[in-house]
Amino acid sequence: MGFVELIDVKKYFGKDNPVPAVTNFNLSVEKGEFVSLLGPSGCGKTTTLRMIAGFETPTEGKIIIDGVDVTYLPPNKRNVGMVFQSYALFPNMTVFDNIAFGLRVKKKSEDEIKKRVEEMLNLIHMTEFRTRYPHQLSGGQQQRVALARALAIYPEVLLLDEPLSALDAKIRVELRSEIRAIQQKLRITTIYVTHDQEEALTMSDRVVVMNKGAIEQVGTPQEIYNNPRTQFVASFVGTLNFLEARVVEKSNGILEVGSQKFSIGRALSEFASDKVTVAIRPERLRIVPDETCTNSFDTVVTRITFMGAIVRIHVKIGDALVACDTFNNPKLELPEIGDKIRVYFSKEDVLVLSA
Amino acid sequence: MEVKQANLKDGATPRPTFSIFRDLLFLLPFVIFVVAFLILPTISIFISAFQDPSGKFTLQNIKDLFTPYIMNAYLLSIKVSLFTAVFGALIGFMLAYASTFGNLPSWVKSYLNTFSGVASNFAGVPLAFAFISTLGRVGLLTALIQQIFHVSIYDLGFNLYSFWGLCLTYLYFQIPLMVLLMTPALEGMKKEWREGAENLGATPSQYWLKIGLPILFPTIIANTVLLFGNAFGAYATAYALTGGFLNLVPIIIGAEIRGDILHNVGLGYALALGMIVIMGITILSYNYLQSKTARWLK
Amino acid sequence: MKKSRFWAWFWIFLGALYFLLPLFSTFLFSLKMKKGVLSFAAYQSVLKDPQFFKTFTFSLEMSVLTIIVGLAIIVPTAFWVRLRLKGLRPIVEFITQMPFVVPPIVLVFGLIRLYSKPPVQLTRTPLLLVMGYVVLSLPYIYRSVDNGLMAMDVERLTEAAESLGAGWTTILFKVILPNLKSALISGTFLTFAIVIGELTMASMLAWPAFGPYMALLGQNRAYEPAALAIMSFALTWAAMGVIQWVGRTSFVKQEQVGGIH
Numbered sequence: 001m002g003f004v005e006l007i008d009v010k011k012y013f014g015k016d017n018p019v020p021a022v023t024n025f026n027l028s029v030e031k032g033e034f035v036s037l038l039g040p041s042g043c044g045k046t047t048t049l050r051m052i053a054g055f056e057t058p059t060e061g062k063i064i065i066d067g068v069d070v071t072y073l074p075p076n077k078r079n080v081g082m083v084f085q086s087y088a089l090f091p092n093m094t095v096f097d098n099i100a101f102g103l104r105v106k107k108k109s110e111d112e113i114k115k116r117v118e119e120m121l122n123l124i125h126m127t128e129f130r131t132r133y134p135h136q137l138s139g140g141q142q143q144r145v146a147l148a149r150a151l152a153i154y155p156e157v158l159l160l161d162e163p164l165s166a167l168d169a170k171i172r173v174e175l176r177s178e179i180r181a182i183q184q185k186l187r188i189t190t191i192y193v194t195h196d197q198e199e200a201l202t203m204s205d206r207v208v209v210m211n212k213g214a215i216e217q218v219g220t221p222q223e224i225y226n227n228p229r230t231q232f233v234a235s236f237v238g239t240l241n242f243l244e245a246r247v248v249e250k251s252n253g254i255l256e257v258g259s260q261k262f263s264i265g266r267a268l269s270e271f272a273s274d275k276v277t278v279a280i281r282p283e284r285l286r287i288v289p290d291e292t293c294t295n296s297f298d299t300v301v302t303r304i305t306f307m308g309a310i311v312r313i314h315v316k317i318g319d320a321l322v323a324c325d326t327f328n329n330p331k332l333e334l335p336e337i338g339d340k341i342r343v344y345f346s347k348e349d350v351l352v353l354s355a
Numbered sequence: 356m357e358v359k360q361a362n363l364k365d366g367a368t369p370r371p372t373f374s375i376f377r378d379l380l381f382l383l384p385f386v387i388f389v390v391a392f393l394i395l396p397t398i399s400i401f402i403s404a405f406q407d408p409s410g411k412f413t414l415q416n417i418k419d420l421f422t423p424y425i426m427n428a429y430l431l432s433i434k435v436s437l438f439t440a441v442f443g444a445l446i447g448f449m450l451a452y453a454s455t456f457g458n459l460p461s462w463v464k465s466y467l468n469t470f471s472g473v474a475s476n477f478a479g480v481p482l483a484f485a486f487i488s489t490l491g492r493v494g495l496l497t498a499l500i501q502q503i504f505h506v507s508i509y510d511l512g513f514n515l516y517s518f519w520g521l522c523l524t525y526l527y528f529q530i531p532l533m534v535l536l537m538t539p540a541l542e543g544m545k546k547e548w549r550e551g552a553e554n555l556g557a558t559p560s561q562y563w564l565k566i567g568l569p570i571l572f573p574t575i576i577a578n579t580v581l582l583f584g585n586a587f588g589a590y591a592t593a594y595a596l597t598g599g600f601l602n603l604v605p606i607i608i609g610a611e612i613r614g615d616i617l618h619n620v621g622l623g624y625a626l627a628l629g630m631i632v633i634m635g636i637t638i639l640s641y642n643y644l645q646s647k648t649a650r651w652l653k
Numbered sequence: 654m655k656k657s658r659f660w661a662w663f664w665i666f667l668g669a670l671y672f673l674l675p676l677f678s679t680f681l682f683s684l685k686m687k688k689g690v691l692s693f694a695a696y697q698s699v700l701k702d703p704q705f706f707k708t709f710t711f712s713l714e715m716s717v718l719t720i721i722v723g724l725a726i727i728v729p730t731a732f733w734v735r736l737r738l739k740g741l742r743p744i745v746e747f748i749t750q751m752p753f754v755v756p757p758i759v760l761v762f763g764l765i766r767l768y769s770k771p772p773v774q775l776t777r778t779p780l781l782l783v784m785g786y787v788v789l790s791l792p793y794i795y796r797s798v799d800n801g802l803m804a805m806d807v808e809r810l811t812e813a814a815e816s817l818g819a820g821w822t823t824i825l826f827k828v829i830l831p832n833l834k835s836a837l838i839s840g841t842f843l844t845f846a847i848v849i850g851e852l853t854m855a856s857m858l859a860w861p862a863f864g865p866y867m868a869l870l871g872q873n874r875a876y877e878p879a880a881l882a883i884m885s886f887a888l889t890w891a892a893m894g895v896i897q898w899v900g901r902t903s904f905v906k907q908e909q910v911g912g913i914h
Contacts, residue, residue: 055550075553082554088547091651092569101565102555135651146551153555378737385730389748392784393791396763397755403766449664459662467665473886473892474672476846480867481885485675488682495678502681527675530668551808588756591852595868605758612762612857624766627759634754642750 001067002028003189004052004157009061011047011213018059021047023213029157032187036200039210040236045193048210049159052191053082066156081150085162087142089134091300095121095145096130102153120148123182129252140171147179151186158183158190164199176203192239197237201225231277231353240279240351241322242249247274253347258318262295265347277353282312285324287335293344301339313344358535397631403624416625424602425626432587432604433633435518439525440583446526447533448575454534455541468538471531478528483595486524490515516597524596525589529582536578539573543652570651577644588630604630676886683879695880704821704866712863714857715779716848719786720841723794726787726835731798732829735807749795752788760788765857776858785854790844797843801836802829839896846892850885 009025010292012018022044029035037045050056052063054075063071070078099120103113121127124144134142143163150158160179164172181205183190194200200207201221209216209224209232217224217233228234235242245255250271253264255278268276286293299315299322310325311334324343326332335341407413412516419425454464489496492574501507514520544567552562599606604626610616611623686694699705734745752760764785768775775781807829814824830837852864867885871878 053550053554055553076556076558077548079556080554082551084547084551086545086547088545088551090548090551090566090570092566101552101557104565105552105555105557133651149551149555268415378733381733382730382738382741384726388726388784388787392764393748393751393755393760393788396760396767397751399766400759400763445813446664446668450668453661453664457665458658459661459665463665469893469897470672473890476843476893477886477889479850479852480864480871481850481882484867484871484882485679485886487871488679488879488882490673495682496674527672530671539894584753588753588758590756590758590863591796594852597873598872605756608758608762609853609857612758612765623762627762630759631755634756638750638754 001035001064002136003066004029005062005064006048006049006052006325007062007064009048009051009058011044011056011061011064020213022051022058022158025213025215027208027215029189029191029220031189033347034183034190034192034203034205036192036194036199036204036207038194038200038207038237041195043210044213045195045210047163049191051194052157053080053159054078078258079153079155080157080159081153081155081161083143083146083150083158083160085165087134087146087166089146089149091134092215094133095137096124098134098145099149099152101149106153116152120152123151123185124148124178138171139167143167143175144178147182151182151188156189158188160190160192162195162241163195165194165196172199179203191318199238209236212238212348217294228279228351234351234353239282239323241282241285243278243280243317243320243322245276245278246259247271247276250274255352257297257320260317262297262350263311263347264350264352265294268352271352279351279353280322280349281343282323283310284323284345285322286344287313287324287326289344292346292348294343294347295350296344299341299343301335301337301341303337304334313341315341400624400627400631403621404628406621406624407507408620413621414619416619419619420625420629424623425607428602428604428607428626429629431518431602435521435525435603436583436586438522439529439586440579442522443526443529443582444533444575447530448537450530451534451537455538464538467534471534474531475528475535478589479591480595482524483592486520486527486596488513490520490523516600518601521593521596521601524592525586528592529586532585533578533582536581537575540574544570570648573644573648577641577646577648580637580641580644584624584634584641587637588634624625672751676883679879679882683876683883686876695876696884699877699880699884704861708861709849709862711861712849712851715783715786715855715860715862716845718779718783719790719848720844722783723787723790723844724798724837724840727791727794728798728833731795731802732807732825735799735802736811746795749792752791756787757785757851758857761785761854761857779860781904782854782858782860782862785858786844786848786851789851789854790847792841793843793847797836797840798833801833805829805832806834835899842892842895846889848889 004027006025006027009022010020011022012020025044027035037048039045047056051058052065054070054073054077058071061071062069065078065080080191089268090101093101096117098118100113103116108116117130118127121130124147126141126144126148129137129141129145134145137145143166146162147163163179164175167175176199192200192203201224203223206218207221207224208218208312211232217229219227224233224237228237234240243257245257247268248254248256248261248267251269253266254261255268255276256262257278264278289296299316299317301313302316302321303314305312305314306328309328311328312323313335314321314323316322324345369562382406389539405412407415420429450467453459454467457525486494488494490508490513491497492515494515497508515524548566548570549562553559557565562612588647590609593601593603593606594609597606607617608623608626608630611620611626615623617623681691683695684691686692686698689817730745734742737904753762764781765776767773768781810828810832811824814828819828850864851862852868855862856865856868865877867881870881
């Protein structure tokens, strides 16, 4: 049994005409694990987190933390730390007093409070800011204080609700690795809500992809990215090219796009129809072949987009448009619009989804 | 390369920027109006307060303020303003709090706010009439109490035309004003503060004691100060209610304008100057307190 | 939860009692002019009085003049300060707050001191009264207009209109004023509520306005003042109703804190 268990959790909003926000949610989080809830806005990820914190009560189901059923426990009786998107620092208190708040409420001795707060200030590298007020700090600093405040009470679980989405891009990336480093140092069980797939993939041990109140897929970042199990996951996480393909030989896994055949190297027994959708990531399509590339398409270049580290070449295969990414390399000669080029890929790179 | 000039004539010259002088010209009507009808009258009171009847400089008028009659007037004015400000703020806050956080149906709040808008502007002569019709010597409530309990509240020492009566009447616009001033501040309390506190183990009363009230405190005090000023400058309600018999500063100034009751015009101006000073302190402290919260909540 | 709701109802009930009791008993009182029966005799008596119409019309005229002069002075100022003279904003804001510091009774004292004798004698013309009223309503009109300007982001809007080829008159009449409509309406009705029953300035400057008329009636009659109080309350309610109604259809929260007491 996991450290945090959500069992058949359902949440409906509204009395007369209930709207489902979360349906049939089952999740088990191990002690010390970092799990992200990833999905578009309105998918129920924040509601799920708020149920774990105790701000919302599930309509059905159970929430168990460390073997204790906390489903109906009020938030101030649970020992979970929460970090909010809008920081929610108390504006009338200094950084020190904000971090000390939870300990003061728990009637800890002043010596103990001082020691713990200093420890937290060290952890977030903000010892010199202890007497500042929230309005004197930048957004990134405020969020670090909010993190320290949540951690100061020795919570069993740390909950973060889109903590970085109000921050600038650069600070977001910095804080991302800082949060992960702190989490690994303290080995604290963490549940992290985000709509940013990059955040979820870089930080988490496991990612839960949600859509319309339900779980689409649970897995490690690699599994989610490389083997998306549904079309939603495939399209939500990373960029994907989708191609309509016709099954030519089911047993050998030979498919056809336009009139160009390619092999996926395994049988397609699980698909009944002879039409399937195949997906392939832009970075798996190469304009220069390597030894793994077993397949190729003849294409025409339609557009070239310079994206910094990456150059995205849009090509046409028959009637279908696909993007292929290549690293920006000044020595590499890029094709021009209208050029006929060949793009290569290996059979492992092709994901077959039902049509 | 040849540069083609835009066809329009103005394209060849820089876009005309108004000089600061031209900009200020735009404000001229406002400046003239303010100087003529607000600043000069204020200055003239200031100057007259330091002049004797022949126009020579004197401090006698200011010294004359410190006589029992004048001091009592200031004291009474301050007492009425302070009392109605504190109780108006207290009751107004409770009403605003009840309607915002009391889990009441939402119509309560919208009715309360609409009514407060009306009541805070319903003042002066008609307000005095309403209280006379209710609690005056022949007022309806006075008569009703007499019928039920066979005793007149006037025999028990109540008098509408006294300090307490005036306070009761002033509260009719003070309380709604506090409701109007406080409701936006209460609505501005972020849900996350409460949730953050609860998450850290605080009970609702701990939240209010350590976070809610400290955040609201400067606003509450600022609004109380504003209520004080609001009552201190009031003339019409007091005049219509007491007929000018209650010895308040505005009432004495009014009587002085109608005829020289102080037998010293200069003293009248000194009295007015004293009002400006007290109101000035009031508004300055209001602004200071407001900016304090504004900085927090930036 | 239960407990907090009880106390909430308790305070609301207490407030309602305090506010509705005087209104109710004033209304009842106003119906008691004829002995033994309830009648609208007091209202009839008020409405039959030619002085009522004369003074009410005078105050109505004064409020219309106040609104016209006030808007004509304040709107361009607020606009220009937002647009080009941002540095002057604190000063202008301070000045618009000054009427709070100088109560009406003091202001009128100063006005009389200055303008009752040559070289500038204005006490014989209603101009001085109107100007005094503009000063009283200055903070409310300014705040109303300034909020409206801020909410519509007047700088960007003006730049956008300019880049689309609009001239200054087009900008003012087609872009700024239409978007300012609700702010102007609420400023107007707030001013109206302040001016219509105003006593202090009108009586000190000795004009036959509605406020002094009511005060005089209060000294001589018993039931008519109650009727007048009810009518005034209805009038205030109507003015505030317009402001609320305008506020609902607009993106700016309308000011309704006014009042000269």
